[in-house]
Amino acid sequence: MSNFSYNSELFTRYLLGQLHDAEQDRLEEEYFCNNEVFVALLDAKDQLISNYLNGRLTAEDRKRFEQHFLTLPGHKREVELACSFLSPAPKPQLVTNRITSDRKPSTKKESPHGFRKTYQPWILAAAAMLLIGSIIALQVRKERQQATSPEVQIAAIQLPKGPPNISLFLKPTSSRSFGQDITAKIGKETQIVELKLEVSKETFPIYRGTLHIKGKEDEVLSDDSLHATKNEAGTPIVIWRLPAAKLQIEDYTASLQGIAPGNPSVPIGDYDFEVRALTLENSQQSR
């Protein structure tokens, strides 16, 4: 039996470009020669896509996924298609042995395609109607959401493309002065919102940042590997780059903690900022 028979960790490292050359060569030779290994690799790829879409990747892996995996057109299309089939819309009742609970999977020799044989044509037709109905319902729901939800469908109207990166210099809420710009105006093509968080001094070797929507407890993003540096003015700052795709039109609080080995983390401060859609109006106001 192959050593690679099913090693999801190894496959994931391969897909994220983290294997050494020799390891990569060995795996590739193996999957060329062994279809089972290759199919297992494709399963690992689907698992990786699913984990990414469900927010189950670590910050490091997510970064690698976006920097390595998603930059290839074929992979990006695969992710988009997977997302289409993972829609939150109610799925039609598939007539399978899994759902018709009392019936066991067919093992009769005369029906080798047991899956198809359990279908009744009218149930298939009903399932198809349900699916089309749910797709239409999803469309209607999206249209209603656009009208009422605070989440603005930025690209739904002709909006400015926006810069690929936005940078905000933030002071802790307790010491913020009036006039400080705390609004990130995200355009269609904005990819990164970079927070430059002022700290009193570069005390800690490492910092932990957590992001919350104001008034909510759920953590939107976190990063345990932030470091302090100095800006052009010599002010100590911690830089945290947030993927724009993970941000909604909301008011946020970024909390910073200092981490020293062997000691409990020390709260540094809370930094408030806003995310808004870049519009023709507010893009001209900021000039």
Add this chain to the structure above:
Amino acid sequence: MAHTPLTPENFELLLLCFNSDREKAGEEYELLWQKMREYFAARGAICAEDLADEALSRLAKKYAEGEEIRDFNRYSYGLARLIWMESLRRPENNYVSFDQALGLSFVLPDFLLTEEENARYVHCIRQITDEERNLMIEYWDHEEESHYEARRQQAIRMGISPTALRIRVSRIRKKLEACLANCLEKKTPKAK
């Protein structure tokens, strides 16, 4: 686009070489193409699919010309390596290492996909058959913890091998991608 054209005759010969059963031969061909594509994609080739086409065209041509190929899989692997090295030497290919490349944040359709893009997805999903749609939904939307187990169970229920299931999903995916590309082409005016 492959530099070596794949002629119908060479293609048929290659299929026969894979398996006398045309259906099974088609699966082998499809799987080999995917292996090629993954190989080139792992190296960051933007044109991974074109290189995969080229590799299979050359394989078919070599076989048709009478080259003795004892182990198709190993030969294909060697051919992939050769094509990759050739690709690196072409001056028009400016490969950038992944560490230097800008990360691309995936934009979830729920949030920032335009109405138009969303409509294209809905349109293309409607173009596939009910059976194909059911298969794709079950393929992605399952209750198992791992996709590996979910695939295995789905293949058992369908009475086919996991490999055959994979091939079917790949074919449906290609249909959808072709539809999306077609929609995009219709939308984009051609340059004069």
